[in-house]
Amino acid sequence: MSTLGDLGSTDGERETLEIDLLLEGVFRHYGFDFRQYSRASITRRLRRRVALEGLQSISGLQERLLYDPACMERLLLDLSINVTAMFRDPSFYRTLRLKIVPLLRTYPFVRVWNAGCSTGEETYSLAIMLREEGLYERSRIYATDINEAVVQQAKEGLFPLEKMKEYTENYLAAGGTQEFSQYYIAAYESARFDRTLQENIVFAQHNLASDRSFNEFHLIMCRNVMIYFDHSLQEHVHRLFYDSLPRLGLLALGHKESIAFSPHESCYEVLDAQEKLYRKVA
Ligand SMILES: C[S@@+](CC[C@H](N)C(=O)[O-])C[C@H]1O[C@@H](n2cnc3c(N)ncnc32)[C@H](O)[C@@H]1O
Numbered sequence: 001m002s003t004l005g006d007l008g009s010t011d012g013e014r015e016t017l018e019i020d021l022l023l024e025g026v027f028r029h030y031g032f033d034f035r036q037y038s039r040a041s042i043t044r045r046l047r048r049r050v051a052l053e054g055l056q057s058i059s060g061l062q063e064r065l066l067y068d069p070a071c072m073e074r075l076l077l078d079l080s081i082n083v084t085a086m087f088r089d090p091s092f093y094r095t096l097r098l099k100i101v102p103l104l105r106t107y108p109f110v111r112v113w114n115a116g117c118s119t120g121e122e123t124y125s126l127a128i129m130l131r132e133e134g135l136y137e138r139s140r141i142y143a144t145d146i147n148e149a150v151v152q153q154a155k156e157g158l159f160p161l162e163k164m165k166e167y168t169e170n171y172l173a174a175g176g177t178q179e180f181s182q183y184y185i186a187a188y189e190s191a192r193f194d195r196t197l198q199e200n201i202v203f204a205q206h207n208l209a210s211d212r213s214f215n216e217f218h219l220i221m222c223r224n225v226m227i228y229f230d231h232s233l234q235e236h237v238h239r240l241f242y243d244s245l246p247r248l249g250l251l252a253l254g255h256k257e258s259i260a261f262s263p264h265e266s267c268y269e270v271l272d273a274q275e276k277l278y279r280k281v282a
Contacts, residue, residue: 018058019046025062030072032146033087033209034079036233045078073149080147081228084118086159087125087170092223092254094175095275100250101133103279104218110139113217113244115208116225117143120154121167125174126221127197132177142215144206155203157193159184164191183194208237213244216265220244223254238262242280 004227021040023035034042050061053071087093104110111128117123123143130136145151159167168180184191206214208225220241226234241251242264251259251268253276259265268278 015043015058015176018062019043022046022058022062022065025066025263026072026075029066029234030069031207031210032072032076033207035158036209036230036236037228038177041228046075049075049078049119073135076147077149080145080150082118082147082150083120084224085170086121087164087174087176088122088168088223089254090170090173090175092174092252092275093125093129093275094173095272096252097133097175099127099271099277100219100252101129101135103248103250104135104139105133107218108138110219111215111222112139112141113116113215113222114141114143115145115206115222115241117145117151117154117203118147119150119159120203121159122221122223123154123158123201123203124193124197126169127201128171128176128183129174129195136197138165139200141201142217143201143203146182146205146207146209151203151205155198157195158187158190158197159193161186161189161191179261208240209233213240215244216246217244219250219252220248221252223252223258226253226257235262238264242267245280247280247282251280252276253278 007027023042026086027033027035046058046061048057050058053061053064055061055064065075074253113128114123114126120143126141127136132145143154146155164184171180183197184193222241226237229237238259245251253259259268259278260278267280269281271277271279
């Protein structure tokens with residue numbers, strides 16, 4: 001059997017092959033499928049993990065990963081990029097209030113899927129907005145993420161107290177109508193969010209790359225997630241969302257993502273071109 005050395009490959013080609021093998025191994029062993037994530041960012045993160053683990057090569061990392069689940073946990077945190085914030089991009093929430101909430105009002109019961117929810121800041125922001133619009137009591141939010149550790153954190157509803165100034169500003173810019181501080185109490189270094197905000201939220205682990213749809217939703221919100229995927233994985237996720245929406249179902253992608261150039265583009269009408277809000281029409 002030939003080895004990578006026998007193939008006479010350049011360093012770049014060798015690294016590409018090692019990355020392919022590592023991603024395949026991770027998928028087979030743990031079921032996490034990063035094979036179709038954007039290659040430049042995966043490569044950067046794997047190189048960084050090699051250095052942090054004190055290893056010499058990507059193949060050394062692969063070996064460690066397969067025998068050490070704790071190393072897999074660390075890599076998962078590297079690869080899944082969990083950056084988030086409450087009322088992140090306030091104009092998104094302002095537009096949601098203006099253009100999506102009136103449509104949701106027409107339903108007796110509202111099911112929302114917040115895909116790629118990270119540590120939950122986005123989900124609690126949505127819950128607060130729905131409560132202020134009088135919709136929360138008849139809503140159920142399914143908040144999912146590939147990363148079990150962040151899902152557990154989201155369930156806690158605890159966020160750094162030091163972030164509350166920034167989040168209050170975001171909340172007000174997003175069209176918040178109350179005192180933001182009424183939604184949490186200070187507990188040591190954390191802000192503990194109102195437990196009643198969790199009552200209609202179901203947090204669960206779900207992988208957009210490999211898991212199926214699990215319900216039909218009136219609104220799917222998925223921001224800052226697909227930017228890390230390559231084109232074919234983006235298409236796969238668009239298919240999943242399309243299959244999870246009824247006719248007139250709503251899709252909210254935020255300004256960094258888009259449905260343009262996807263085979264599903266013609267199945268949606270644009271409700272807001274800036275914030276990438278769509279309604280399924282076909
Ligand atoms: C940058 S965060 C975005 C969080 C939030 N949506 C926001 O905009 O603030 C991206 C999230 O996508 C999740 N993610 C990445 N790949 C995923 C996949 N295949 N399935 C589900 N979630 C995924 C990551 O774990 C991470 O929490």
